[in-house]
Amino acid sequence: MTDPQNHVLQTGATIGILGGGQLGRMLSIAASRLGFKTCIFEPAGDCPASHVANYHYKADYSDTDALTKFANACDVITFEFENIPTDALDIIEAITPIHPNRAALATSQDRFSEKNFLTRIGLQTAPYAAVETGEDLEQAIDQIGIPAILKTRRMGYDGKGQSRLMSPDDAVQAMTDMAGAPAVLEGFINFSVEVSVIGTRSANGAISCFDPGENVHRNGILHTTTVPAKLTRAQRTDAVLLTANILNALDYVGTMGVELFVTPTGFIVNEIAPRVHNSGHWTQAGCAIDQFEQHIRAIAGWPLGDGSRHSNVIMENLIGDDVNRLPDIAKTNTAIHLYGKADAKLGRKMGHINTVTGASA
Amino acid sequence: MTDPQNHVLQTGATIGILGGGQLGRMLSIAASRLGFKTCIFEPAGDCPASHVANYHYKADYSDTDALTKFANACDVITFEFENIPTDALDIIEAITPIHPNRAALATSQDRFSEKNFLTRIGLQTAPYAAVETGEDLEQAIDQIGIPAILKTRRMGYDGKGQSRLMSPDDAVQAMTDMAGAPAVLEGFINFSVEVSVIGTRSANGAISCFDPGENVHRNGILHTTTVPAKLTRAQRTDAVLLTANILNALDYVGTMGVELFVTPTGFIVNEIAPRVHNSGHWTQAGCAIDQFEQHIRAIAGWPLGDGSRHSNVIMENLIGDDVNRLPDIAKTNTAIHLYGKADAKLGRKMGHINTVTGASA
Known part of the structure; x- marks a missing residue:
């Protein structure tokens, strides 16, 4: 502890x-x-x-x-x-x-370890199986079904290191895409929406979560996060409790991003990130103390902010040549956050904008 | 132009x-x-x-x-x-x-020039007179009356370089306090409250002002700014128009702080500062685009934010050993801004805090 x-x-x-x-x-x-x-x-x-x-x-x-x-x-x-x-x-x-500790890092560095951990603490994940060989993949397809998605266990982000299987014929290409890296096959989840919870745990075990945000992706990269998410009060509570469960189980100190699929049978944990998270950038405009400061407070042994939200916000990522829209964006009353990157390469996160859409209800 | x-x-x-x-x-x-x-x-x-x-x-x-x-x-x-x-x-x-330009700087560097400028563009200031010698001071006292305050024309801030005259007998001490520096005698103003307007003007002449904030000083140093200020709608409009008048007259580019005394006969301009201003720090918590970003936008030739306020805020300065209260402040949901200064000397501005008190009406 x-x-x-x-x-x-x-x-x-x-x-x-x-x-x-x-x-x-x-x-x-x-x-x-x-x-x-x-x-x-x-x-x-x-x-x-x-x-x-x-x-x-x-x-x-x-x-x-x-x-x-x-x-x-x-x-x-x-x-x-x-x-x-x-x-x-x-x-x-x-x-x-x-901070966060090595165990949290090791768990989330590997998709297979991460899913094992989540399952162990009683949370739902997509059906999954480890895949190293073509035979593993065949067995995994039998077990999980198709469509499914093969992902490298390590180093994947923003949709990289992933290969979709829409039919068993895609198996060979998928193994080629992994380039020999250990992988995990994940079943497709029929979800209505993806939300994420940004939670922070301090060294003395105090936990503070921000309201869940609703995420929309484009080309495998987060496009927008909207707060509040369209969730019932019970769902919001569940999402936050589930996040606290993860933070406590890892004896975590710092801010974490937890991506959740909303399904008719409850939340399915898509991914956890042992760090501040793109889907928490809205907190810069919606809260007195944002996810970055919460993280710093936690690792510095300071008390956490309570996570309360004073405003509703839409966060939008500026990817690649989205930055060409800046002259128009600058004419609106939107908070601009640019990252100081010189080249607007395809798929590169260049910045984000936070638009306050009203006072929190 | x-x-x-x-x-x-x-x-x-x-x-x-x-x-x-x-x-x-x-x-x-x-x-x-x-x-x-x-x-x-x-x-x-x-x-x-x-x-x-x-x-x-x-x-x-x-x-x-x-x-x-x-x-x-x-x-x-x-x-x-x-x-x-x-x-x-x-x-x-x-x-x-x-930016801002040299004329704006020259005007505001010298209290006498500043008051001459303000008078010329039709604004009210405290009664004032230039003082270089004891005879000047005698004449000035005759003209302005007592109580009054003698201030160095240049380099004064946070109440430094000032001497109060509560009776004509204080004249000698006041001249000593000036240490030979050119000064200006200002009449006391009977005001109900001090407010300030933070306004920004872009290179193409667009102007954007934040809502006036109500200032409380302690020992000559700003203690709190509260937004909204207790002003009527007409007063708020007047304060903003007056600020725009100043910005235009100076062909100003950037953010300016304008301190106003509220009196029964209207606003009296206490001081203008050709820069971002302590009384505008609340904008960090109350607006999508704060006074600092407005200034940068102006000098960079970008469009300005519209200055709209989404939240009510109380800003409080942390002066000297006020920072000893940090452990308690950190337990509240207040945005902390520390300046990274090593020594908490008496009267030194160490940081400020912004507390959101509700959504703007």
């Missing part, structure tokens, strides 16, 4: 963030609001988080010396992505605490 | 900020949200703005070489305080545009 006497970081302390993308950028800004200094570890030079951080260790995750210096410079360390090399974590953790 | 074909800065451009305090810090964060890079010029090393900026030129305002390099590194330059040495501005402006 986490020590309830967890050290409370004083303002002026340094928070380390592994990863220099937009999540690291917004975490860094949130940390600065609380008077913390920030230190980014990221191999890329002109990265989004480095623009707003005190320090940037520009080094590879295999650079033991740089990792050691980074860890020594920080009072606590967190991360913006789940695929951090284990060796790097070993080096860092020997020097400075990392 | 400003060229209406003013250059529109693209994201990725660099915004220079003279001054590395908390206003520079929050301007820098706002600029980063719009995808701009930021460059701070500030002699002090570990300054608040440097923690969140891309670049920090740590050099003195007399360092011609550093000023030149700074100006060359920026696409547009602005400032967080009005007392920038003229020579430094000359060097910078020869290379890169500065």
